[in-house]
Amino acid sequence: MKINHYFILLLIISLISISCSSKKKDSLRPDLSNTNYIYIDNKTFKHKNDTFFPIMLNYVIACRNIDNKCVMSPIKAYENPDIYESNTEKEIQHQLAGHFQLIHELGFNCLRICFDRISQDEKGYYFYQADNKKYYIKEHCAEIMQGLKQVIDIAGEKNLRVMLLIKPPIQNKDLEAFTIKLLKTFKDNPVIFAYDFMNEPLYFDQKKNRSKKEAVKIVSQWRDLMRKHAPNQLFTIGFSEPIEVFEWDPELLPVDFVQFHTYHPLRAPNEIYWYSHYIDKVWMIGETALPADGDSISYAEQAQFMLDVFHYSVDCGGSGFGWWEFQEIPGSHFEAQYTGLLNHQGITYTTDSAHIILGTLKPAAHLVKELVNYKAKKPVQAVNYYNMLGFNNICIKGKIVDKKTKQAVEGAVVRAWNEYWSVGINTFTNEKGEFTLYSNDECVHFEISASGMTKIKFDKKITYHPVSGQKADIHQLPNKDLEYQRISYKPFLLQSNTAPYPLFHFDPEKFNQAKFTGDMGPLYLKKIK
Known part of the structure; x- marks a missing residue:
């Protein structure tokens, strides 16, 4: 019996050892608790040992050709929508610094920088259109990275973290190589806390009726790229409404956290409720907004919408919040044109008066600093959860x-x-x-x-x-x-x-x-x- 007990003990020790080894092998994330990177612990974003709650503003950048050099700048629609205000590298950097400083002063701690505006030529090659020049991701990769680095560095100088939205590398060798180069370039830069590999698959996946298993395979490959080339940073996808579950099922996809987009007061609380109850992952709002022109929808309504979405998200267990976007975009449809926190009338100064920005902040912008003070309450399911839009025939x-x-x-x-x-x-x-x-x-x-x-x-x-x-x-x-x-x-x-x-x-x-x-x-x- 002693021998049997001895062998049983050895067997138990061996099983424990195998289990620990397996867990160690499966634990693909390094310990980041003593670094400057953002990490996830117990379904919460953390910086060192403190909770980090991303309060994020979406910001779109454009590629410019300045003295035959690739420079990333604000899109033309920001400030004077008819022209690029800045036409030298130094001027562009100053303009970005002003925008980012204002964003930080408002109370945001993160940017979601939209770096995914890539075009494709007739031969299928991808490029960034820059004034009168095309910067191809294969031929001009190093130049593009240098241009992006200036933006990331300015964000870091203004105490902003970055979620970087990229073009999804789906079954394209050039896009995959470009993504790998991107991950390698910024792997040691904690300013980038996360990569968003795809914006709203429901609307922008080029393949219709993709199977869930195929989507899982694609995202598993992206996860492997991240673990190999940028192991200290997180990755996500920008999901849209809950019908994403038909193909790009957030529960099955091996993302580090779920980031979803929700608009319209009749839909927002219900989509938040569904994601919070039926997706067992860390989640945050990546985009939300109520367009306000100060007339048909008042600025006060937009401000209340910001508060309500934020409060309901926190009540439902959300770990972050993002608003679409920095400034209004003239010439687009109503929902896209008036969501920005900065309109195109008047001027705004940073607190040190070092930067003058064309446009006036809407009231919602001044509420951002208050958001972090909100204490979670028990959420109540909206009365229109099962009939969001009030159809009645x-x-x-x-x-x-x-x-x-x-x-x-x-x-x-x-x-x-x-x-x-x-x-x-x-x-x-x-x-x-x-x-x-x-x-x-x-x-x-x-x-x-x-x-x-x-x-x-x-x-x-x-x-x-x-x-x-x-x-x-x-x-x-x-x-x-x-x-x-x-x-x-x-x-x-x-x-x-x-x-x-x-x-x-x-x-x-x-x-x-x-x-x-x-x-x-x-x-x-x-x-x-």
């Missing part, structure tokens, strides 16, 4: 079930379109796996998935029945072509001086109405192994 009911376990699937995303694909609607399943999909038109095309699960896609004609007391004609329904960009949040608001999120305080009676109902019955998903 038709309600389709159904249930999503795990095919193997027969258990309800909570948090599944249900997407539907009308016959001509002109209007899309989505909803989520509750804790019982049940969903109520509200629409203004008959839905024909459907797509359904959940975090870590398969996707089903199908067409189906549903039989609808009038709700008791309704005499509407299903062939003469009102507002059938109403899409979310044309839906204002204002008619849904209830006025309150005590609501925790005033711009998300909606009338619940306006989200549970329908003239017809239909039933899809149970639908099945499977876990992805």
Whole structure:
């Protein structure tokens, strides 16, 4: 018996040793607690041993050809949108320094620098367009890196960290080589705390109907590039709305943290709630904004939206916040034109008067310093979570079930379109796996998935029945072509001086109405192994 106990003890020691070795092998991140890098510990961003909460402003840069040298500058739309104000390397650096100093003075501690504006010529080669010259990523790589380095150095001098948005290197050797060179160039620079490898795959992935497994393979390759060439920095993807789960499933993708973009008061709290409850990773808001022109949407509303999104994100466990963007972009559609925190009237000085910037700060900009003082409260699910946009003609009911376990699937995303694909609607399943999909038109095309699960896609004609007391004609329904960009949040608001999120305080009676109902019955998903 002693011998048996001896061998059992040896076996236990061996198993523990193997387990520790395996964990050490799988632990691909170095200990950064005594360095100047930002790292993740216990689902929190950390700097040294302190919590680091990114408060980030999106900022777009352009490539310029100055005296036959690649120089990165603010885009033309910043300040005077008709011209580049700065036309020497020194002037450009001074302008960047002024912008970054102002951004830091407002209370931001991070920039998301958009470095992904790369063009492709007729032969498929990628380049940065710079005035009258093309800087090719293969031929002019070193020059491009030097131009970017000046921007990163100025950000560091102004006490700003950088999340760098890059062109995704998907199945392109030149882009992959350029990305590797980029990672190697800045691997020892803690100013860059994270790389954003792709902006909104839902909208910008060139391949449609990409499988989840293929997306996982691509992102696993990106992770390997990071671990090999920039092991001290983090990497992420800029996800858009929850229907990203159909292809670029944030739960399955091996990113260090999730960074997502959410707009519109009717949608923002619901998308925040879904990401916070059904994606088990560190997460932050990468982009949000309410466009405000001071007329149709007031500056006060924009400021309240900033507060409400920030507060709700913190309440839901968010680890960072990002606003789109530095300054207004004239000539684009309303949502893109008026989100910036700086308009194009008047002038603004940095506190030391060393920099004059064309434009006046909107009230939201002056709230940024207050954000860090907010203390988290228990979040309340928005009353329009299952009918975000207040559609009220038709309600389709159904249930999503795990095919193997027969258990309800909570948090599944249900997407539907009308016959001509002109209007899309989505909803989520509750804790019982049940969903109520509200629409203004008959839905024909459907797509359904959940975090870590398969996707089903199908067409189906549903039989609808009038709700008791309704005499509407299903062939003469009102507002059938109403899409979310044309839906204002204002008619849904209830006025309150005590609501925790005033711009998300909606009338619940306006989200549970329908003239017809239909039933899809149970639908099945499977876990992805």
